[in-house]
Amino acid sequence: MKICGFLLLLSLLSLCLDANPGIKVKITQKGLNFGMQLGTEFLKQRLKNTVFEDWHGLTWTYNYTVSNIRIQHVEFPRRSAFLIPGTGIHLQVNEASAIVTADWRFTSWVLRTSGKLIVYIRGIIISAIATVSQDEAGRPTLFLKTCSGSVDSIDIQLDESSRWLYRIFANFMERPLRNSFNLNLCPSINLEIQRFNAELKQHQIQTQVNSFAVIDYSLVNLPSISHTSFDLDFKGAVYSIVNETEPSFEPDSFILPMGDSMLYIGVSEYFFHSASLAYYTSGAFEVSTEKELSAYFNFTTETFNSIIPMVAYLHIGLCPVIMNLTVTAAPVISLQNDRFLLQFVGSMEVLKIQPNFTTHSMFTLNVTARTHVSLTIFEKNLIPTLCLDSFDLSLAHSSVGLFKASLLKNFMSYILQKGVIPSINVNLKDGIPLPILDTTILVNPVVTVHQGYLLISTDVRLKPAYIWEHNDLKGLEKMRTQ
């Protein structure tokens, strides 16, 4: 019932959308939890590498400086993120703690002393709401809408030799330190959000896939937030490198299902249609059998002697033969019932090379080849591989007399399977980059084909290069036992 209600809600929402997306991305609560974990890990990492500004205190009798302030350890034991429908993401951190080390120097008229100190900060609470919007270029951006933060306890410990100074020092340090913390919690969250936005800004709205195609990954609708998921609608159109005109067709609406994965990526039939057109326009399907393949197959008129009687009759001399295969329209895509189908229409002219090196057309076949596409995911790319299912032949033109095109069925099967399809697969091998962050990789992605769209259900994790070791506390232990 809940799911139905949700679907209903989504379909109602989609009625008010400006444009249907070519690609949809749905982030679930599980995905959000991962995002929260990621965010706090980044924050931890960042805090540990930050050297804070020195502190100075001054009265008429003495002055002090606290320098080399570093956060040695941070814990976010209780953190959560949940969705507020229509508004944003609520981030909650409870009972966070930190250990800070610093050098201090105290100067008065009668005394000069210095040492190290450790500050134990406990009970840090942060509650913030971030909203999601899009920038002028159509990238998602986060904004900190509300934020409050506080610190419960601050405990300052000086090293042994100067314990007697503790009272004076603690009195002067605790309050400003607490104030500083309270004041800086929300700005530091905001800074983190700005950094995340900056990272998103690095992503090109238009991504060049290879020498054939460009993908548009701008948002076509404002990100939408329900209480179960966070949804992004991308334009998801592919353009040819040589001619970036809008396709003449429009995407149909589709609704992503939801299970227990972190992320769902829906790629519409529209996306693949535009890709087919772009690759066709850029010549990715032009596999000139004339050059590469003819050399590989190395056929002669003799090859056809046994198949087509008239060839034997008319071309007694042995001549090399070339084949000129042309795909005559953008391949037709269809996604339905677990099948991703792609149909090519083309023609293949067979020409012989005469002793004086001029070519002479022997015959032309019209070819309709039906393939199915299997999809694999490598890193952040969706890679299609075509596999021949069946094909039809008809004789379009012949200078060697009429014959049944079906005589060439085996020959053509061989050419398609060994030559044409593998060459096209080479041109498609770069795949399609998916709209995910560079810092993440997909974990156990599952690709399924549905009526009108393709669904990738996946978990994500951080790339190994971005995982760091937890700062060990050895230095700190040494200091404590001094």
Ligand SMILES: *[C@@H]1O[C@H](CO)[C@@H](O)[C@H](O)[C@H]1NC(C)=O
């Ligand atoms: C603070 O102490 C330092 C170190 O003795 C001294 O050089 C400096 O003049 C003092 N600053 C003030 C403002 O008294």
Ligand SMILES: *[C@@H]1O[C@H](CO)[C@@H](O)[C@H](O)[C@H]1NC(C)=O
């Ligand atoms: C690009 O393609 C469109 C439609 O297919 C066509 O009208 C236009 O002339 C082409 N432009 C160029 C520069 O080839």
Ligand SMILES: *[C@@H]1O[C@H](CO)[C@@H](O)[C@H](O)[C@H]1NC(C)=O
């Ligand atoms: C193709 O066949 C011709 C004669 O049949 C031979 O001379 C030539 O070396 C062959 N070329 C290749 C690339 O196999």
Ligand SMILES: *[C@@H]1O[C@H](CO)[C@@H](O)[C@H](O)[C@H]1NC(C)=O
């Ligand atoms: C192969 O076909 C294309 C398109 O029909 C044509 O432009 C090209 O000249 C042909 N090549 C040969 C060797 O006939």
Ligand SMILES: *[C@@H]1O[C@H](CO)[C@@H](O)[C@H](O)[C@H]1NC(C)=O
């Ligand atoms: C090449 O040879 C063919 C027959 O072998 C002939 O019909 C044609 O006219 C010749 N072309 C040239 C340019 O010599």
Ligand SMILES: *[C@@H]1O[C@H](CO)[C@@H](O)[C@H](O)[C@H]1NC(C)=O
């Ligand atoms: C072959 O295809 C061309 C266009 O691609 C078409 O005009 C022609 O009628 C077709 N011939 C046959 C016999 O199917």
